[in-house]
Amino acid sequence: MRKAALATALSWVALASNPASAAAAPDATPEAPEADLNIQAQPTGQWTGLWTRQTLLGDMGGLRPWLGKYGVTFQLTETSEYLANLRGGLSRGGDYDGLTTVTVQMDTQKAFGLPGGLFNVSGLQIHGRNLSADRLGTLNTASGIEAEGATRLWELWYQQSFLNKRVDVKVGQQSIDQEFITSTYAATFINTMFGWPALPSYDMPSGGPAYPLSALGVRVRGQITPSLTALAGVYSGDPLGNASTNKSGSNFNLHNGALWIGELQYAINQPADGEMVGADSNRLPGTYKIGVWYNSNRFGDPRFDNTGLSLANPASTGIAQSHRGNYSIYAVADQMVWRPDPDEARSLGVFARVMGAPDDRNLVSFSANLGVVLKAPFKGRDNDSAGLAVTYIKVGKHAHDLDLDNRALLNSPYGVRTSETALEATYIYQVTPWWQLQGDAQYTFNAGAGQNPNDPAQPLRNTFVVGVRTTITF
Template sequence: MVRIRKTCPSCRRVCGLIVGTAFLLSTEPVRAAESLDWLTDPGGWSDLKKQWQKAGVDVSIEDIEELWSIPTGSALASQHYIGLTDVAVALDLAKLSGSHARDGSWGKFEVSALDLRGKPFSNYPLYAFNQTSSSESDPNLRLYELAYNWTSPDGHIDTRIGKLDLSQDFMISTTALIFLNASFGWPMLPDNNLYGQGPSSPTAPPAVRLHYTFSKKWLAQIAVADDNATGARSFINNTDPWNQNQDPGGTRFNFRTGAFVIGEVAHNVNHGGKTGIYKAGFYVDTGRFPLQANQDVSRRGNWEVYMIMDHTLLKNTGAGELQGFVRWEYTGLADRNQISSSLDAGLVLDSPFHRSGDNVGIGFGYAAPSHYLMLQRPDGTAKHHGNEYHLELTYAAQVLSWLAVQPDVQALINPSGGAYDNGRKVKSALIFGLHMGASF
């Protein structure tokens, strides 16, 4: 006689679940495949999006969730959360009108909004010149961009006018975009030296941008914008350092502070099959800026020049493609700017471990403060700030077609060139991060 072992109800439920799952997988492969399809295309979003695009409506959603830990260094060991959701809609006017004109020939109307979550931590407790994350902002629900975009039929001319984030077009190293540290995106000079961090996310000033492609090798672009997106009355605001809360909804169109003009020339190169792009640019600002030595006195005008090099160093022979970048910035107006020069550089390996879509990168950067910027010691004496340095090691894994997971390690060395907090020098910090980005 066979004896039957008694099992608890929870064990029977688990066994039943396993058996039932095995039965479904063996007898209904189509249903199993459909469940996997949900992972690669949640809710059939791709098909729905394509239908809308045919009708002239393009909707895109990006959600970023980040966890950060500072186990040692800075003014205080701590943990932080940063979140961002970007919803953008582009309307193809020709398609919407039912016209038989070439797609895009009537231009596009574009609008986007940001939901920003979490509390910034680079100012405190890190005391950093640069932001640890490009997603780090004051928490607000705000209008982001509002623009009209027109591209000529031959593709040589591309124009945008409206409320624009110019950091999407200018001063960009495409290789560096894998890194999470904000200085590898929008650089430290405009971020620290201009009103409200300059014409960059999450604020966007009224602007017009013209992009012209001369040939496959040469292109140029120029933009004119207001230099103070939030319309903040004061350049320095100790209670709102980035002045983002002066316009929390992003609906202000300010024209009264000064004009910001930025231009850039780019040259595509090919050396033995190893491609690259070299860029040179400048900006000028007609606004007034307080002096570093005496903030009660201001001077009109500001400028910067910069150069960028992105280049393939090793072609993909099965182990991945190695790319490198260098970006240098400089301003001669040290009397009114916090940062006089900066440099960042790095290496990125595309498709490591034969994983297409993944990237691993190591980056380095430094900021040289103005020699007019003085640091107060606890004993009441003053000294010049030293350089601030940062390092980053990161791995971006494309887990699903719509989901990327990116562990990250950063080192912040000599924060703000030697800052003090409550009479104690702020220590160099080790920072761990985990970034999760979903795009739909």
């Protein structure tokens, strides 16, 4: 509950996920997706060269170049997938789900002469069923596009840059999984936990302002040095608030506390302006991040009630002990470790992401991702990627001890939640610049962290999920 071309930028939006994150494609750069979308329109004549143009519809009969003269870009991406559980979990079988993403941006300098301004509006159409809820019962979510079916507003913001683009401020409805806690290499994978990690998915109210949700807020980004960038933001503390649902995405809630988040990003061996990425084979690029978030809401204790008794105790009030505020510290690393020839696309990169939070107010106290991604694994397949990664979710001590209390009280084989580990192998095949196919396999160990969500006395078997995803940029 894991940057250059327009097609991969919008594939990022679809993958991020997940819960966004993912929604989120291997060549995407989530740190600044808005910059990727604000590109020049394709030249006229794009109705020819179907298999080589960047988008399926090309220049749309001249519409894209005409809009581009006024600073407007329009993109539509469809992500569809079929995933099947072959063993374990709640049941065997498969489900289809899909996501349509529409994004419109306007460069204010081209539109009406205001330098440094960028306006963005995006919407989602989520369809199909969710394999994880229907058939798995795992803590990890098999796909970064899984969400409740709806047609909804996603993001609505305005960004203004200052000081020769060294500082920019973004105001409006935002999904923070597009800029914070992101990993470039982790975006290769389908599982939500490689997009929007398990810890904020379970510990932030309503899963946090991440796909498919967003929240009103302000984000400031500043380039301290050429290598060091700082981001800080404050957002609504609960994207749903008191509403049980927000299918339209227009519940602009500001009544349920605040979420504060800050992140430092340090980039090494990045190519200079105008320099090719592979200009020097000894310069292997990497990005390292450290961050913290704090939520001012109140959070219930997973084990104790407001009198100090275990919630499993028959004498308990049933009202969880309340804790003021919640927080997490995290770190992310993306590093290329091998590139045999600077003039070729082939390279090997690794990523790692760890997060921790207090046991006494959270279901998940620790989560981690680790993986490796090989670009251009075969000769002539420069835009393909292959990856292998693992995600780990640790249940907090208070939630674990509540299960022990229930086991003792019921004198039965009540499941005790401990941790869950999922392994994913994936291959992305770039059919054309606008069409991507992805084969995927995932295996979850200790599914449900040791407890069946439908019947705590009946354990879940490990799950094995296989499937295929297709992403088309129109």
